[in-house]
Amino acid sequence: MIKNILILGAGSAGLIAALSLRRFFPQMPIRVVRSKDIGVIGVGEGTTFTFPQFLFNDLKLSPEEVYAHAQPTWKLGIRFLWGPRAEFFYTFSKQFNFRRLDLPKPNGFYCDEGVENLDVVSAMMRQHRALPRGKNGLPDFAQHQFLAFHIENERLVEFLEGCARTRGIEFTDGTVREVERGAEGVAALLLESGERLGADLFVDCSGFRSELLGRTLAEPFRSFDRSLFCDRAVIGGWPRTDEIIEPYTTAETMEAGWCWRIEHERWINRGYVYASHFLSDDAALAEFRRKNPKVAGEPRVVKFRTGRYERLWVNNVVAIGNASGFVEPLEATALGVIVNQSRWLGQCLRENSLAPTPGMRAIYNRVAGDSWEETRDFIALHYAFNTRIETPFWRTCQAETDLGKARGIVEFYQENGPTSVAEPLLLRHPSAFGMEGYLAMLVGMRVPHQKPHQAAVTEREIWRNHTQLCKTVAKSAFTVREGLDYIRQPGARWS
Ligand SMILES: Cc1cc2nc3c(=O)[nH]c(=O)nc-3n(C[C@H](O)[C@H](O)[C@H](O)COP(=O)(O)OP(=O)(O)OC[C@H]3O[C@@H](n4cnc5c(N)ncnc54)[C@H](O)[C@@H]3O)c2cc1C
Incomplete structure (x- = not known):
């Protein structure tokens, strides 16, 4: 019987998992442990429609709260500069x-x-527009189910942490030095400070390090490298000046991969996802700079490994987010996958009255594994x-x-x-x-x-x-700029 839950990691995965589990189990002690020295990955700024639905429908957050604190812009889909057509749009x-x-x-x-x-x-x-004009002449938010977000990662993580704290989730700052094994899988996390943190269920949201599922339990990793050849991204951007805030992410074909353009209110974020087997970091950087002459400062290179762990729930450890697997962000699916994994976990635990059976774990592993593979x-x-x-x-x-x-x-x-x-x-x-x-x-x-x-x-x-x-x-719809100006007016209406 699970009486308390410990989540390792406070990136988007750890925080979404904590918030989702809190919704299923309002009285459950839930603690998040995270290392400020290691920090979060700092990418993951485009969502699918699943994410706003999680905020509005699952967490019951009000639009005022979400827009004031997370400051998203609206994403209606992806503009693909891809294939023989000049462009085409992927929508929800x-x-x-x-x-x-x-x-x-x-x-x-x-x-x-x-x-x-x-x-x-x-x-x-x-038409570079985001919100239809309602019969009353105001932006119509009834179409929220077709909307996704662009949110700056740092702001997103800060926002989710604030939500978690107000819902009674406890935080411990510290780096895990060692993991104590037990009959159920993991018995406790030992921090560099000497603190020992035990729990009945451990949710591994430690990002690519996969401290518990990958490193401690040594669950085999299933690579996706026969399907997806990219393994790195150069990331940079520039402060917005007179560029229109587009209501979509752009995905543009590049020589050895593709480049995203994510539209924040004050910042334009670009990232070139490429295959290091075909292109060196220097050549990727050069192409990235050539096509984005406004890029400010030094872009950074992020390495990733595409694939997933064989099982995502092993004994008393469940991995969520990058700790469970990774597929590059061409459809910006990762936050949606995290939301779904967190919901399924909550459902499985609830169905089993917090005493998960091997059969329930197997079902979870099949559904969550299939979602990575799809x-x-x-x-x-x-x-x-x-x-x-x-x-x-x-x-x-x-x-x-x-x-x-x-x-x-x-x-x-x-x-x-x-x-x-x-x-x-x-x-x-x-x-x-x-x-x-x-x-x-x-x-x-x-x-x-x-x-x-x-x-x-x-x-x-x-x-x-x-x-x-x-x-x-x-043509009569509102642009993102107009929509943002509207919702900041006193008395703005959401329905
Ligand atoms: C190039 C790139 C672009 C991406 N773009 C998108 C996108 O547009 N949309 C999208 O949905 N997703 C995107 N993603 C995926 C994105 O990374 C994830 O959606 C999301 O950020 C989840 O990260 P995470 O919480 O799993 O890991 P992280 O953010 O890395 O968090 C890991 C946490 O674990 C903690 N931790 C790790 N080890 C220890 C330890 N030993 N002790 C204590 N704490 C520890 C860290 O401190 C941190 O708090 C992208 C990924 C990459 C690589």
């Missing part, structure tokens, strides 16, 4: 996996020529079909990327076109991306298929009117 809404009642085919079949203005969300992205396969798809530039890196991606279970989805698409009828058969459940995500990438990258649709004249007319209407609605 249903652009492709949607059929109008007056059309015989889903939207994806009408996208041979262009993928613009498929719905209001992608049309707003194209992310791997989905990101692999981005690499395998990006034909934008010809370099040794991209030729290798096209020839050698292992698509894992996404292979079946691609083959079905190549045979049947952008239909979603087989979603229940093709996708893992729960799927973080849904058929919509796969179709957005496959249609966006113009992956050929054998079922082009010859639309009749009337269909083309309906389609033209549809996209035109989306564009018109989008």
Whole structure:
């Protein structure tokens, strides 16, 4: 029976896990131990829609609180400079996996020529706008389920820590020097100060160090290097001056990888994710600087290893976040994975009345492991079909990327076109991306298929009117700047 929980690490993973577990177990003693000397990774600034939902729906935080303290900007999706099209937009809404009642085919079949203005969300992205104008003329936040955030990492961690403290979570500053093993797995953490901290359940959120699951319990690591070849990132940015705050992350093809652009209110963050096998750090830095002449100061290089541990819950240790696995941030999925892992853990513990059984641990390991693998396969798809530039890196991606279970989805698409009828058969459940995500990438990258649709004249007319209407609605929407100015006015309304 678990009577207390100790979380190692106070990066985003440790704090989200603590907050989530507190929600499930309001009376449980929960302590977070973290080393200020080691610090946090300091990256992880783009989210999916899962993260705002965690703040608003799970933690029941008010929008006023979140926007005042975490100071996010709105992210409607990702603008891909990827594949043969000039650009395409990945959203959290249903652009492709949607059929109008007056059309015989889903939207994806009408996208041979262009993928613009498929719905209001992608049309707003194209118009550099973020919030639809409601009937009362004010920004409409009802679409919050399609919104994700850009949040500066330091601010995010500070905000989450504040939330954790107000919910009675205890913090200990100290570096773990040694781990005491016990019959259940781990018995206690021994800090450099000499303090000994025991617990019934240990949540390992120690980042890439994976102090408990990886180092102490020596759980085998399953590499994803047959699917994903990048292993480093150069990170830098510059203070915003007159650049518009875009309502999306940009993902731009680079010579041996890709570069993100994340839009904070006062800072623009860029990061070049690359494969060191194809590009030296110096060459990556040079390309990064050439394409981003405004970069201020010295960019830093972060190394990472892509993959996951065989089991994520072993005996009384559960790893969450980078301590459990890592997939590069091309879809900014990590915070969403952390939220989901934390929720599943809470559910499993609650179902077992805090006395977890081997069967429950096995279920958790399957679901959490699958979610890492789905992310791997989905990101692999981005690499395998990006034909934008010809370099040794991209030729290798096209020839050698292992698509894992996404292979079946691609083959079905190549045979049947952008239909979603087989979603229940093709996708893992729960799927973080849904058929919509796969179709957005496959249609966006113009992956050929054998079922082009010859639309009749009337269909083309309906389609033209549809996209035109989306564009018109989008043009009246608010920019991020206007939205931020609005919510800071006294009496701003959220519904
Ligand atoms: C290049 C790059 C870009 C990324 N971009 C995104 C993104 O856009 N969106 C996204 O969702 N995710 C992104 N991520 C993933 C991001 O890192 C994670 O989402 C998130 O920050 C989780 O980190 P963490 O809490 O697991 O680890 P960390 O932030 O590293 O925290 C580890 C904690 O453990 C503590 N600790 C470790 N060892 C000890 C010890 N011995 N004793 C005491 N304390 C210890 C540390 O002090 C720290 O508090 C990115 C990752 C990389 C590498």
